[in-house]
Amino acid sequence: MKKIAVLGAGSWGTALSIVLADNGHSVRLWSHRAEQAEAINNTKRNERYLDVELPEGIQAFSDLNEAVKGTEAVLIVVPAKAIREVTRSLQHVLPDGATIIHATKGIEPVTLKRVSEMIVEEFPEYPSDDIVVLSGPSHAEEVALRHPTTVTVAAKNPEKSKHAQNLFNSDTFRVYTSQDVLGLELGGALKNIIALGAGISDGLGYGDNAKSALITRGLAEITRLGTSLGANPISFLGLSGVGDLIVTCTSVHSRNWRAGNLLGKGHQLDDVLSEMGMVVEGVRTVKAAYQIAEEQAVEMPITSGIYQILFENKNPKDAVTQLMTRDKREEMAGLDQMLKDLYS
Structure with a gap:
């Protein structure tokens, strides 16, 4: 039995705590709200986020020092906007030899930093090569019900x-390994943009034809940007790429899809975010990806269209028309060269 701290008591942090506890580990689930930690311990449920009974192996804390004391691994599952603050606090209390794992999907606007890069900046003493990222097609609601999931x-x-x-793998939660940290982080973050677009498409009343085209061309955009930054293009064909893209674009469990769906139905962004009541990572990521694409001179028409809808009040239907009337071109333009370069 290993002692593991999970920092972030939202739906995803709670679901991953269940996986670890089911594997026989002692899980110390940290929340920044004392009342939430107390309620979890008293009721063995986290009703606001995942209304399922929690295993006995999960104990909640609101004191970070107590949560990480004596642990051999610390899993960070807070929203991207909280990564820096949590990491700054963690660097003073992390036990010697403990492994940092993160399962947060996002890119920081302005700095354009990925989550692992933010962790390195705030905790420079921790070896950057040892940071682990966990990503893949995994709705918290299904993981909590022990439905088969692969990451x-x-x-x-x-x-x-x-x-x-070894910590996470089980008969319901299969885990593969990779060394492409860049590819996993970009795939997990950028798919949220396309999920917003899929929700907008559904909210406008368009059908499966439109959504399948959006997912396919969205994958092309993600791959173009990712390879321009040095990621392995094969990563975007894997679980953290096309796998995560499919599940996030096609399910009502997806916060980004739900937010996009409301936007497509005519709701304003501020009202959507207020109604959601939880972080919609894709909104921040759109800003960052739009900046990166401009700096890298990478064409990302879907991302640009969603950026205009979110931040320039462009009518969603006009954005779709703009996409559909772009200059004609070959489908595999650019992507075929990436694959040739990979195998040359």
Whole structure:
């Protein structure tokens, strides 16, 4: 039995705590709200986020020092906007030799930093090659019900990714390993943009034809941007790429799809975010990806259209028309060269 801290008591942090507890580990689930931690311990439920009975192996804390004391791994599952603050606090209390794993999907606007890069900046003493990222097609609601789920963990240090694999892998939660941290983080973050678009399409009343085209061309955009930054294009064909893209674009469990759906029905962004009541990572990621695409001179028409809808009040139907009337071109333009370069 291992002692593991999970920082972030939202739906995803709670679901991953269930996986770890089912595997026989002692899980210390940290919330920044004392009342939430107390309620979890008293009721063995986290009703606001996942209304399922929690295993006995999960104990909640609101004191970060107490939560991580004596642990051999710390899993960070807070929203991307809270990563820096939590990491700054963690660097003073992390036990020697403990492995940092994160399962947060997002890119920071302005700095354009991925989550692992933010962790390195706030905790420079921790070896950057040892940071593990966990990503893949995984709705918290289904993980909590022990439905079959498959994800990938990546670290530049393969021993660390294998360690994380051993902690999480089970007969309902299968874990693969990778060394492409960049690819996993970009795939997990950028798919939220396309999920917003899929929700907008559904909210406008368009059908499966439109959504399948959006997913396919969205994958092309993600791959173009990711490879321009140095990611392995094959990663975007894996679980953290096309796998996560499909599940996030096609399910009502997806916050980003739900937010996009409301936007497509005519709701304003501020009202949508207020109604959701939970973080919609895709909104922040659109800003960051739009900036990166401009800097890298990478064409991302879907991302640009969603950016205009979110931040320039463009009518969603006009954005769709703009996409449909772009200059004609070959389908595999650019992508075929990526694959040739990969296998040359």
